[in-house]
Amino acid sequence: MICILHGYLLEGSGSNLWTHSIIRSLCRQGKTIHLFCQENHPEIYDFIGEAYTYDKQLQKTILFRRETPYKGRCILHKPWIxxxxxxxxxxKYEEFEDVRPMIELSDEEIETYLHRNIVSLKKIIRENGITVMHANHAVLMSVVARRxxxxxxxSYSIMPHGSAIEYAVKKRPQAVSTGQRRFCRDKTYLRDW
Incomplete structure (x- = not known):
């Protein structure tokens, strides 16, 4: 069972649209996909057959369960972060008081974000028999997958997408060395950018 790790929404930016498109295509092919993201309105996507939110104690609340018009379906998991x-x-992101470019966050803030995602994802993996992960972006969700x-x-794969490279790594040159230490903890992720 595959889980796609995408820390954002399903509309707006390129990676959001890419994720939306890939999941819809996989559902058409009859696959069941778990999606780990922050989408606030999963009900508007016809390929999402189930949607859950998790609170800070990891208590799961079902938002809905329904049939989809596809052979497969997506099960959305929205962790508390x-x-x-x-x-x-x-x-501007609905539901978040503090939206900041990650290069402006402290190491502690990044670690808190990573920890909250990891704890939620471990629960989802255990409850759903996840066997492989696909992480979007070169930083943050890739770190969650690695840990x-x-x-x-x-096992996991990573789709770097341009935003992380253009607006995190390239925008702040020291982000490469800092990123290796702070975001990735693995020198292979950010080399060559």
Whole structure:
């Protein structure tokens, strides 16, 4: 069972649209996909057959369960991450008081964000038999995937997308060395950018 890790929404930016498109295509092919993201309105996407939110104690609340017009379906999981949403480019996000470019966040704020995602994702993996993860972006969700791999042995792939590279890594040249230490903890992720 695959889980796509996408820390954002399903509309707006390029990676959001890419994620939306890939999941819809996989559902058409009869696949069941788990999606780990912050989408606030999963009911508007006809490929989402189930949607859950998780609170800070990891208690799961079902938003809905329904049939989809596809052979497959998406099961959306929205973890609680607190009031801060790290982004590549500032924009207004419903439900978040503190939306900031990740390069402006402290190491502690980044670690808090990562920890909250990891704890939620481990629960989802165990409850749903996730066997592989696909992480969007070169920083943050890729770190979540890497740490889950190191702890649970769940394989993963990464789709870098341009935003993380253009607005996090390139915008702040020291983000490469800082990123290796702070975001990735693995020198292979950010090399060559």
């Amino acid at each position: 607190g009031k801060t949403l790290p982004v590549y480019v500032w924009d 889950i791999f190191l702890e649970l042995g769940i």
